[in-house]
Amino acid sequence: MDYKKIAETVVKKALKLGADEAEAYLENNREFEVNVRNGKVETVKQSMTKGMGLTVFKDKKLGFSYTSDFSEKALEDFVEKTVQLSQIATPKPWNGLPDLKKGKPRDLDLYDPSISKVENNKKIKVATKVEKIALAYDKRIKNSEGGWFGDAESEVFLVSSKGISRRTKSSAVTFGTGVIAGEGDNMQSGYYGSSKAHFKDLEDIEYVAREAGKRALEKLGARPVKTQKVPVVFSRWAAPSFWSGVLSALDGDSVFKKATFMTDYLNKPIASEQITLIDDPTIPRHIASTTFDGEGKLARKNTLIDKGVLKMFIYDTITARKAGVKVNTIAQRYVYKGTPSGSLLNVIVNKGNVKEENIIKGIDQGFYVKGLRGSGTDVPTGNFSVGASGFWISKGELAFPVDGVTLGGNTLELMKNIELVADNLEIRGGLNSPSFKVSELIVGGK
């Protein structure tokens, strides 16, 4: 199928039916996934999917539809219904497609043509091997949630009535394993995986397997502690969850509605001077990078928090126009099934210059957080409360595993109380942070 042509036809048809502006966002994807358990293949899944989202504006009213049915009749119905749908919406002066600069997106090397040439048997071998090594890691590991391997290729076309026509292709590949240590009432699971844009960049199988095994083992015998106020270290594994809560409070439209506790903090300090937080979706070959975003804007780097000072909120074209600010951040789509909304793609908290082990050494009694249940930040109030697991720190060492506790406080206070930032930043996914120490926080337990 000529997808570009289909997208163009749909846009033309929408204009013909009376739309003032129209934009088609079309995706064509291929996916493969295998799951093995206890050395045996359990599932193999292969798929080809396509779909298109159509946005129309008529008299400043927005209509949106999507479809995976590309037959001629269905597409006609699709365009008609979308234009009709726009008519029940309320007109808004800020509605309309973005004004995009023409020009070629940068090639970020996000597509690995070799992935589709890797034989399925080789993929199955990776999934089998990673599970096998994890199971053999320690004799207390008794059971498996399985090993997996998956890869995907995605092609995106964006065509708008403003003369924009863009296309990009990307790939993703992932593998990992989950194992269970212990027995009876004392079972703990540990997962670890590696996800990259290129097959060759995947982490070592042995390393991934050992990390999964380690995670299950280290939690064995975890217990709550008494409620107390102590220094808390957010490890680089737990920190991304925390930052995602902070970022949800930076949504531009929530600021406009004064629905977030961050509303009045633009250009004011919100965190310790050691915190600089950027969004950089332009890192070559990185799985969280993109050449253009859900609105067709070329990707670029933004600084949200600069040495503790809040520098910008998160907007898409429409929320930015509504608030009367210049568009800055990335707009993301939930595949072709949604309209773009302001977002961040590849968040990086800059690293500090302390070794994590030295941070721990400096704490007499404290809590080292390895996992959070949720992000913890209540956006309207800034109250922070979240379930956590990790290790108790005693006399500068990780003493015993802890689970079933909560961390509580105020998000702004917590960020201002960040005393030390470690040097252990690793860019693995879309949210990357080094470990950091908060001078004191309530650990709620028994």
Add this chain to the structure above:
Amino acid sequence: MNIYPHPVHSTLSDSQLGQEELKELLAIAKQNGGEFAEVYIEHTVNNNIGLDEDKISSARRGVDMGVGIRVLHGEKTGYAHSDDLSLDKLKETARVAGLIASGKAKQTDFDLKKQKIPSYYMVKTSPDRIVPAEKAKLLWKANSTARDYNKSISQVYVSYSDSNTEITIANSEGLLVNDVQTLTRLIVFVSALEKGKRSSGYAYKGGTLGYEHYNLELATELAEEAGRMAVAMLPAEDAPAGEYPIVMAKGECGTFFHEAIGHSLEGDGARKKTTCFWDKKEEMIATEIVSLADDGTIPGARGSINVDDEGTPGQKNILIRDGKCKGFLYDKLNAKLMKTKSTGSGRRQSYQHYPIPRMTNTYLMAGKDNPEDILRSVKKGIYISQIGGGNVSPTTGRFVFSVPEGYLIENGKITSPLKGIQLMGNGPDVLKNITMVGPDLEISGGGTCGKDGQSKPVSDGNPTLKVSKITIGGAKVRG
């Protein structure tokens, strides 16, 4: 009422996938020796309208159409799907799914027999036939009612959504089933702001319900309930942290049983021995006043199913009876491997997914304790009006739930509202601490459950009950 003159066009009805074609696809899927083959055809239309800041902010429609073909061979599953319904593409899809097996085709002679199925949906008027402008009236009514409810109401968000899913399932055991699953939901969400204090409230109705269940009176009712909750929570104080007895109000706390208990009783975890209850069948895992059911046959409930996504009729399954673990929820594959029968729990998000064991409508069954006595029995504790989002590990049963509406109980009476309540603990422990259960079971409007990357509509319910002690994580340290 304004309705579209004709049923909506669907490529599916044009695709001419008749019984002969389905049989041919099943035969191709089995040509490598696979033991079982299945074709799942889906056409879903969903509609959503949102109102925010006194404006209809979104009006959306979506069509998902495709075919998923599954081949089972021993413990192995081969799955492939296509959104191109041409017979050639579907034959290729069947071939790819069949590659999970390697050998010669076993006998593939069977006849497809169309099954009669019961109906648990309460649908007279399909919502996809109602024009969007008609649905928008519900939103405007809820918006104005909520704004008039109280001066402190500062934001109102209303959302109406519906979906209509036509499925056809055919398998190499000769099963052929059609079902049309309709879901509708109206949600009102409000924020209140007064003297710098903020709170929020919500109310909703949803289910396998036709559009005839939605009208302006309902919109008014939901808006007032959302307003009531937000105003009630405005003066809320930080919750105390520590261990307390709690009383859960009827109807809106069932999420707890779904998340913290139900997921540990799903048959895939039981087979893999990865959940905390896998070896507890016929053992006491709760106090003897605890009985838990998963029932896909409640008329109109959001999790109800005439058939599951493998064509097995929906049914009522008792998971815990009088404290004893009675069994697990199974799809076909896990049932076969555990040498038992499917419990009608094989569900999938769409044609792009293979079925896995899932819950439908999960609830704590009614008991005998008077709800007033339950409240009176608590000297100092927490009253949970509704449970919000949660996070649970099925391996350990450990959970954290937020509580959007909760109050202090002092000397058997509900007193001041509390914010930031977090319920913490693990499922097995809580089951052993349920000391009173009322007769007043109520099923909620339900929500959406996520598992292994697949979302599915479910509902849950509970009568008034007491948990003798549970850990409350809150911002305030006791003492």
